[in-house]
Amino acid sequence: MLYIDNSISTDPHFNLAAEEYVLKNLDPEEEYLLLWQNEPSIIIGRHQNTLAEINLDYVRENKIHVVRRLSGGGAVYHDLGNLNFTFIKKAVQSDLLDFKSFTEPVIRALAKLGVKAELKGRNDLTIDGRKFSGNAQYLYKNNILSHGTLLFDSDLTRLQKALKVQKDKIESKGVKSVRSRVTNIKEHLKEDITIEEFKKAIRDAVAEIQGENFVQYEFTEEDLKKIRTLMEKRFLTWDWNYGQSPACNIRNSKRFDGGKVEVLLEVDKGHIVNGKIYGDFLGLVSLADFEEGLKGLRYEEDVIRDYLKKHDLQKLFGNIGQEELLSCLMGR
Template sequence: MRKLLCINSSFNNPYINLATEEYLLKNTEHDIFMLYSNTPSIIIGKHQNALSEINLDYVEKNQLKVVRRLSGGGTVYHDSGNVNYSWIMHGEQGKIIDFKKYTDDISVYLQSLAVHATRNKNNDLLIDGKKISGNAEHIFKNKLIHHGTLLFSTELDKLTNAIKVDLNRFKDKSVQSKRSRVTNISYYLKKDISIQKFCQGLLNFIIAKYDNAIEYQLSKEQLGFIKQLSTEKYNSWDWNFGYSPKYLFKKELQVQNNTVSISLYIKKGKILDIEFVGNFFNDEEISIFKKNIIGIKHRKADIQKIVQMESFKVIFNKLSRENILGLFF
C-alpha cells in the first residue's frame, strides 16, 4: 500500500524547500504531505516575468530572495508567519487536477479551530472575503503537486510593499498576478496559538484522517540530492529571472529639462535590442550604448559593470552613472 509521508520541514530556506518539492515529485513512490515556512522571500509562478512582479528596490534593500516555482499561477510573499503546504500525489492522468480535494482538508482543519474559510473561483481560500491562501498545481507524469500558502501571522505591510510594481514599464505575455485583499488566520482564532502549534495541529489532523499517513524525515542521501538541486537550479539567476518570457521594458527619465526614454527587448533574460527616444544623446553615444549593452543579462550587477567602463565617459557629461543605471530598471 502506498504511504502518505507527512513531513514538517526544518528548513526555512526557499531554495531548499522548493527544491525539496521538485525532488519528491520526481523521485518518490509514495504520496507526500509537507509543511514548511521560509525566510522573507517572493515566490513567482513558473510562467511569470520576475522583474514585473517584484518591487526591485524594496527587494534589494530588504535582501529578499526571489525564487521561481514549478507551478504556474501568481506571485506570493513568504515569511516566517506564513505556512506553506504541499500535496504530492499519484493519480490518473487527465483526472488528477483537483483544487477542491486538496483545499478541503485545510478548510476542515481551520473549521476545527472555529475559523470559517471559503474557496473562490480562483481556488483561493478566504476569510470574510479576504485571502488567506493562494494555491497552484503542477503535473509530472502521473503525479501532481498541489501547494498553497496559509497566511497565519505574516507582516502584511511588507507583503504589500514587496510586490508593488509599475506594470506600465513592462509589455509581455507572461501570467500576471491578481492582487487581492489579504488577512491573517491568527486574527480569527478564539485563543492565541503559536505558528508551531498551528503547523503541528495540521500535521496531526492529516495523520489522523488518512490511514496510510506516517510522519517522515528526509534521509541524508535525499537531502544531498535536494541541496544539489537547490544550488544548481533554485539559487540560479537563469531559473529565477532568465526563465521569464520575452518582454519589452520601457522607462522615461527627466534630467536637466531633457527627457530620455529607453526601450529594452529582452529574451531569456538577455537584452536583444535597445532603443532611445528623445534628443538627449547623439548617434555616436547611442552606438556606444548598443555596442556594450546588447547581449548582456538584464541584471543590475551586469549593467553596473558596463556603466563603469571608460567607453561610457563621454556620456557622463550629460547623465550620471546612477541615472544611466536607473534607466534600466
C-alpha cells in the same frame, strides 16, 4: 501517507528543491504531505516575468529572496509567519486544477478552531472574502504536486511593498489594494495559538480525512546531498529565477477568468522567429516545448489555431481557452 516536516530549513531555494526532489525521486507510488516555512522571500510563478512582479529596490534593500517555483499562478510573499503545505500523489483527472480535495484539510482544521474558510475563485482560500491562501499545481509524469500558502501571522505591510501587483489584477478582484484583499488567519482565531499548534491542526485534519496516521519520513544524508545539488543547479541560478525576455516586435497582454497571458513574439518576414509567454495562469507543465514549436510558424490566425489544436491546452495554460489564447497571440 508519508509526512515530511521540513523544519530543518527556512531557505526557499532549498525548500523548493526539496519539493521537486520528493516529486521526482522518492517512491512515486506513495503519497506525501510536506509542511514548511520560508524566511522572507517572493516565490514567482513558473510562467511569470520576475521583474514585472517585484519591487526590485525594496526587495534588495530588505534582503528578500526571489525564487521561481515549478508551478504556475501568481507571485506570493513568504515569511516565517506563513506556513506552506504540499501534497504529492498519483494524478487523476479530477484533481487537475481542482483544489477542493487539497484544501479541504485546511478548511476543516480552521472550522475546528472556530473560523469559517472557503475555496473561492480559481485557487484562493478566503475568510470573510479576504484571501489567506493561494494554491497551484505541477504535473510530472503520473504524479501531481499541489501546494499552497497559509498566511498565519505574516507581515502584510511588507507583503504589499515587496510585490508589484498589476493594476488589472487588482481591478479584476474588485478591491483597491493588495493589503485590503488579504488577511492573516491569526486575526480570526478565538484563542491565540502558535504556528506550530496550527501546523499540528493541519496534520490532524489530513489524518482524519485519510483515515490513517502518518508515517514520518526524514531526509537521509543522500537525499540532502541530492537536494542541495538540485538547489545549486536550478533554484540558485539567475537564469531560472529571473531569465531574460527575448527581443520582440509584437507584445500583447490580456486578462481572462483563467488568469493573465502576456505574449512576446519576434516576427520576421511573416514568420515567428522567437516567442515567450508569461502569465499567472495555472499551467501544470513547462511551456518550453510549446514556445519552441512556435518558431518557424507563419504568423497567420489559421496556422496558429491549428498549432493550438495539437496541444493539451489545459495542461499548458490551465483554464485559458483556445480562442482566448489565440486572441492574445494574434493581438485581437
